[in-house]
Amino acid sequence: MSGGGHGGGKRKKHEEHEEHENHERWLVSYSDMMTLLMVLFLVLFAMSNVDQTKVIQLQEGFNQAFGTNAVLQGSSSVLQSSASDSAGLDLAAGSGPAGQMTESEQALVKKAVSAAELAKAQTRMLAAEAEAQNLTEAEKKIKAALKKSGLEGDASFTIDSRGLVVTVVTSSVVFSGDSAILRSGGQQILDAVGPTLKSLPNDIEVDGHTNQLPVPTRNYPSAWELSTARASAVVRYLISNEGIAANRLRAVGFAGTKPLISPSDVRSVKLNRRVEIIVLSDLPDDTSSLLPAAAKAI
Template sequence: MSSGGGGRRKKGGHEEHEEHVNHERWLVSYADMLTLLFVLFVVLFSMSSVDQKKFAELAAGLSEGFGASSAAFQGNVSNLDGAGQATNVVPIDPGVNPGSGGSGTAGMTKEQKEAVERAVQAASRAQASKDAQAATKEAEDLKKLENKIADQLEKNKLLGQVKFTIDRRGLVVTIVTNEVVFAGNRADLQAGGKKILDAIAPALVKLPNNIEVDGNTNQLKATTTFYPSGWELSAARASTTVRYLIDHGLAKGRMTAVGNSDTKPLIDPKDPRAVTMNRRVDVVVLTTLNPEQAALLPAAAGDDAKLHSGQTSEQAKTAAEAAEKAETGKTSTTTESTTTTTHD
């Protein structure tokens, strides 16, 4: 029979209430998490100590607490003696204790240490070979880009106004400003400078590489008329070049303008040509290699790592054919010499 309580029922003379939802069950999971964190910190603290005996005791205790079959501790602690002390303990961490300054081979036999050393050397050689291959491929791609730029410059009779080099940054396209690109003490592009950039821009538009434009002044201590110093003048010339390239299709996010004043001369300031050669703008196609691979770029580029005139695609093809012919002739001569020696 129902009572007026609605949510209550009588059974056997006792009142029963509706079961309430326990909103504090999360505390159980939270407590479990804190316990696990505490165990983790204890383990980390123990690993910071060089005392292997204490570490083994901790491992044995944790193994017992979490179950003897725990994979984290199996095979690391052997039998305990009657006093509960670990015997014949195998160190759990075979690596280097961060605070001990050890080499990671402590406790190894001579043969084991030699095996580790050979493995490390083999891995280093493999990585070095991989880096060299990447640098060689990048140098080849940068040379092809140079050929494309040179083709356009040659088409417009401007190839003599530009020099090239490959360094660890990538392909450097050097535009000697003189009075062709910028007037003295000014950062406004002249008609000649626009023609050069018009020839360079199409080859750069579709590249994935970022582009850095460096403005450089020569070493003369002449007073700058429109700028406080060579720093502002070189930065203004770099910025003007960047804006022009952006207006001709290059993405703004790929561009960087840098002003070097006279701190990065192209040639020795004592050289008579330095007055004109060091007054320049460098358009740098930045490499996508990592620093270790990029450091190998100059060696991979060979003679192209030095300042040189641009080589067109046709010139590159002719040079490659000549080199291949010379190599074939050299091989034939060597084979003939070997055959003659055998007959003798």
């Protein structure tokens, strides 16, 4: 009995010792947590010591170069680390205290801005030249097809900011007066133009134009409906006979609001009465505006 009691006492003392060790283990986790917090605050403190004035000035330089006020915007939450530091500071808006930069630093910023603007202009010009080259190749193919069909004098070509413009004068060969029914001569022109248009990836716009003569229309309420109907007739033919996808085409009527030559010119009665088939460029506006100059350089 005494042996059993003695053994039971030892086990109780050993169990109390293990329970005492479990109570002290939380100190290790607490110590680790405090260490991590101290490191975190040291990192935040180090990050808050950025020269905010120079960052703002540098951002303004980049904003001018790239046309955006978002440069370094993600840093605003770090730099605005205290109420005193953030007073009058708004990196997202590109504003802040005047600050001081050395002349050499200012020169570097200006040089960076000029270089960035030049690089952007060169990139746009290269893109315009490549597009003008593609449009010129399409023009050559269409001209060759028209010449093969004996129709080389029935269309003229220009490249403007919209793209390649194929102008077909809507004489009696293409449409009768006050009519939007495509005649056989017009069909032959579209048969020559169609295969090249189909092979291109570009969307196509067909614009109808009338001349400025105040002649009342019999079959249409006004020149607006007549010019739109003629453009639509060309689009329908390109879809049904040339196999061009309908979602690549659109028809627009301008009546006599966009004359090709001045109405005072005696030729305007004939030349302003036309249909324009436009191979549309998909370049941004600031780049497509360079297409005429790029085409002349080819």
